[in-house]
Amino acid sequence: MPDAPSNYSKEYIPPWGVIAICFALGLVFLGMGNADRVFWHLTSVGEPVPGRVVETRSHRVSPRDTYLTFTPRVEFTDPGGVQREMNVKSGSSHYNFRKGDRVTVLWRADDQSVAIELPFKRHFGLSILFWTFTLIGAGLVVLSLWFVFRRWRGRRQVI
Template sequence: MPDYRKGVRPPWAVITLCFVLGLPLLGAGNADRVFWQLTSSGEPVPGRIVETRSHRVSPSDGYLTFTPRVEFTDPGGVLREMSVKSGSSHYNFRKGDRVTVLWRAQDQSIAIQVPFKRHLGLAAVMWTFTFAGAVMVLASIWFIVVRGFTRISQLRRP
């Protein structure tokens, strides 16, 4: 055990570096989930796809836009059937699929909560970032706690 009274200091640069690098890695590993939570608004209610319409936004568009029509019961108990206002070029929903609808009572609009489906390669990268960040942050906290208790016990000795 190092004797702190003789001037041996804990490696604060390493501890700080682990913490400072670990936090962004944790954030990067969960960025897609955090972004979805920050940008999605509305009260989640269960719903069911009753129809999927496809159309071109303008005649010159080379792709179709899909707007699903959803049946759901809002939090007030009213049965509703609505279409999503702005569609997408790639919805993977079929008639009868169960979905989570984000109901926005203020403007009487809805959005469909899209489940996270990470591809294998992206999932591996994200989990690697998350794991590395967690290890670095926990290691820095562990060093601070262990070094603190060691220093306290050293100072209490006669």
């Protein structure tokens, strides 16, 4: 006895729980793929003004350190129009600034301090990893939205 013909036009549409998990995982992967940029944006506090590196000093934070810490001195005009020359408080072991370099100074008027806005760079291996996370996250979010659309479209056809 032959089987009843099946309807191949119906596609599997996952339940709401699976769609929600897919969407949530997509957001998590998107967050992981862009966490460094978000963190950089949240921690770079101050009003950006153009400036110039006047001098770069190097020193050891403690006598036992095996590396040097670089603290640049910058000149800039604050938003109030006052010409200033100040040292950056927090040094780094990897500043790539030389005397005369044009930089963006982050002026913090409340505590009279400055920082230098570093150009955002990712290393090649990290870039591949973060782009992979971003693409997986975007794919999961789009897939979950597609499933929601299919459920909505299927409900409209049934009614």
